[in-house]
Amino acid sequence: MRRALVLSAVAACSHPTGGGLLTHVTDVAMPGRATRFDYQEVSAGQGQLVVAHMDDDAVLVLDLRDGAVRAQLTGIATPRGVAVAEELGLIFVTSMPDRLVIIDSHTLQEVARVATGAGPDGDAWDPVDQIVGVSDQRDGALSLIAGAGRGTRTPVALGVETGNVTYDAPRGWFWITVVTASPPDQLVAVDPKTAAVTARIALPGCGGAHGLRLHPDGQSAYVACEDDDRLARVDLGGDHALSTAPTGKGPDVMALDPVRGWLYVAAEHGELSVFDLQQPGVALVGRQAVGDHAHTVAVDPATHRVFLPLPAGDDGTPVLRIMRPAEN
Secondary structure: OOOOOOOOOOOOOOOOEOOOOEEEEEEEEOOOOOOOOOOEEEEOOOOEEEEEEHHHOEEEEEEOOOOOEEEEEEOOOOOOOEEEEHHHOEEEEEEOOOEEEEEEOOOOEEEEEEEOOOOEEEEEEEOOOOEEEEEEHHHOEEEEEOOOOOOOEEEEEOOOEEEEEEEEOOOOEEEEEEEOOOOOEEEEEEOOOOOOEEEEEEEOOOOOEEEEEEOOOOOEEEEEEOOOOEEEEEEOOOOOOEEEEEOOOOEEEEEEEOOOOEEEEEEOOOEEEEEEOOOOOOEEEEEEEOOOOOOOOEEEOOOOEEEEEEOOOOOOOOEEEEEEEOOO
């Protein structure tokens, strides 16, 4: 994320209120200090949720059923992005300074650290070419790391700053959000095999393009516009038609529930916006306050449970807030 990496203070977090979209299931205590979390990823094959506890220099692996802690991997400085290679049993976590940490998802032990560019943020996995794509935020670049993260690194310069990255399986490309020297920001496609830029899509009205998710049908992408407090949806083909709608303040991490047809957009000030994937454009289902600093969200499509790591629960210590759609 593009906001400050350190929280000067963490307020006590009340239970979620308003909106009625989601029902509070439980808060699960988590180890570590009351500091900022960042990206997280569901590993359905292992029944795990992998969470980057960014300002505690740790990665947490939680049981997907109940949030129970399976492992706390410490000594991983400023972990941010999380990607999972289910077929290889590997987890890829970006870390400062300028490293990709590789973790065995079965033993939950660290197995390697490799170099990235400056300020690695989001990452994604290309299972076809066995390449990890890393957003080198401070370089404004995408690193393509071959050999399942242990081979040659090829940096691709793209702009002033890069944000999140995701793999587009049908096209065989990585898509990455790019902040440019002159507006508008862009959504850029890179071929992992050739390191060639295959598409640049302008995002007018989307300042601070950062968070990124692809629509399940593969025809459009959603971008979190941090500076404008908006969500953008852009067609990936044709004339790249774009529509936007307001979110909570400082939209950051997003999560898709393709079965239910909902997109969750978490925001810095603890407001979760829900959008309907089945409607054209950007269709808001509703918005709900879910907890202070709840800027990161994940969802399990099998159970529709929503996971929100919070720096401080009611007793001032970290919790995993688990919610579900109200009518479930």
